[in-house]
Amino acid sequence: MIDLTPDDLKSLVAQARLAPSVHNIQPSRWRFKYGTIELLGDPRRSIPMADPEWRDWRLSHGAALEGLSIALASRGLQIAKLDLEPPRQLRATEPMQSIARVTLASQNQLPPAEPTATRASWRGSFKPLHTETQSDLDRLAAARNDILLVRDADAIADTADLADRAGLFFLRDAEHRRELVAWMRPASSHADYHRDGLNAEAMCLAAVEAWGAGLVLGPLFQTLDRIGLAAPLVCERAKTVTASAIVLFHRPKGEDAFVSGRAFYRAWLDMERQGLKGCPMSALADWPVARAALAERHCVPADRQIVSVFRIGRPNGTPKFAHARLPVDELLA
Ligand SMILES: Cc1cc2nc3c(=O)[nH]c(=O)nc-3n(C[C@H](O)[C@H](O)[C@H](O)COP(=O)(O)O)c2cc1C
Structure with a gap:
């Protein structure tokens, strides 16, 4: 069983939180329990008018999990098993929902690093095509x-x-x-x-x-x-x-x-x-x-x-990488 210290978990979440989420609502929360990491979703952080079927909410959790997977890989770890709760219709007033449970394993080969720190939405215009x-x-x-x-x-x-x-x-x-x-x-x-x-x-x-x-x-x-x-x-x-x-x-x-x-x-x-x-x-x-x-x-x-x-x-301007994100402590359930 892979053990993680609280500091390990914090540094994983710090990287995972760079994942995109719709309107930057950041609905994902994390909990480490008996060698597994649980991904939870906060239904209060949702956009039921724009996303009445909660698809973008769930898609944002998928992106967050991929963020975790990338963070794990950079530390020689990987997702050995993923248990996913089936999608269901939610209401914004419901309590925190379990979305997925991840069992960890080590991996020998480090995959190439992913540009998670520099990826950011660019809403400006673009340079002419070269x-x-x-x-x-x-x-x-x-x-x-x-x-x-x-x-x-x-x-x-x-x-x-x-x-x-x-x-x-x-x-x-x-x-x-x-x-x-x-x-x-x-x-x-x-x-x-x-x-x-x-x-x-x-x-x-x-x-x-x-x-x-x-x-x-x-x-x-x-x-x-x-x-x-x-x-x-x-x-x-x-x-x-x-x-x-x-x-x-x-x-x-x-x-x-x-x-x-x-x-x-x-x-x-x-x-x-x-x-x-x-x-x-x-x-x-x-x-x-x-x-x-x-x-x-x-x-x-x-x-x-x-x-x-x-x-x-190619952006016509200088993108900013100062991602607006919730502090890691608030993302730990
Ligand atoms: C499912 C989904 C839908 C999104 N839709 C839009 C969109 O319509 N327009 C837009 O400008 N950004 C959209 N975004 C980008 C988010 O607003 C953005 O990821 C979030 O604000 C975090 O900022 P970052 O991408 O710079 O890290 C979407 C992101 C996701 C995950």
């Missing part, structure tokens, strides 16, 4: 069989339009907007600015722009929408069209979102390894109209489903 970036995209496409790269400029522009339509579809729901705004941290004076959610830096917005975004998505939205100004204010087309590629991340139909989440994190790390930054555009995968249109246009096989869509490229 030959070098073309090669990065070729390598990325060759590395994975669960991504499809949309590289044609017209198809990227069409996806940018579709993404804005999808975004607006969800933003027109007041409860959805309220939930999003609750996870936004426009000012550095916000108590949770460096802890969770989407802060101004992460959104690539100056403080005043982030404050404005809060107003546009908050009390002003309906009025602006009535006079046709909401769409131009929230649209991201100008940024999306600068992307060198759109990534369609597709997984087997019916796959547990936890399993998809593990692959999602690895796919993002593969992008990072090629020097490609970007961010998911979930609305495209969440809105059935957009998901179906993309699957049809780009010939996603019938037994696969689009789980996420990214825009990627």
Whole structure:
């Protein structure tokens, strides 16, 4: 039985917490018990309006577990056995849920290090496409069989339009907007600015722009929408069209979102390894109209489903690596 000291567990969790989570809600908690690590989920840290089936919540746990697996590997350990609780419909008022139990084993060969420290969402625009970036995209496409790269400029522009339509579809729901705004941290004076959610830096917005975004998505939205100004204010087309590629991340139909989440994190790390930054555009995968249109246009096989869509490229600016994360002590159950 592999034994871990409290300090070992803390350093594992410190690396695992760099995994992405939807809206940076960080729902995963960890407990070490009799040679196993238990992954727990906090239903209070959820977005039931944007994620009514709790798919992104579960996907975020899968990414967190993959983060743990990477952290274990860098210490000569591995997951010997994974016991997964089946997905079920939850309510935000429910107590902490057991998600998975991991039994550890040692491993002799250290796998190559993963760029977990430098991977971060990039929500700015991208540099023009160079030959070098073309090669990065070729390598990325060759590395994975669960991504499809949309590289044609017209198809990227069409996806940018579709993404804005999808975004607006969800933003027109007041409860959805309220939930999003609750996870936004426009000012550095916000108590949770460096802890969770989407802060101004992460959104690539100056403080005043982030404050404005809060107003546009908050009390002003309906009025602006009535006079046709909401769409131009929230649209991201100008940024999306600068992307060198759109990534369609597709997984087997019916796959547990936890399993998809593990692959999602690895796919993002593969992008990072090629020097490609970007961010998911979930609305495209969440809105059935957009998901179906993309699957049809780009010939996603019938037994696969689009789980996420990214825009990627070489960042036109300097990404910040100061991940807003909860302190490790708060992540230990
Ligand atoms: C399931 C899932 C969906 C996400 N959807 C979006 C999205 O639609 N737009 C976006 O900008 N970021 C999206 N993200 C990225 C998260 O907001 C991001 O991972 C989180 O804020 C942590 O920041 P980091 O990626 O820089 O570590 C998503 C992440 C996950 C795991």
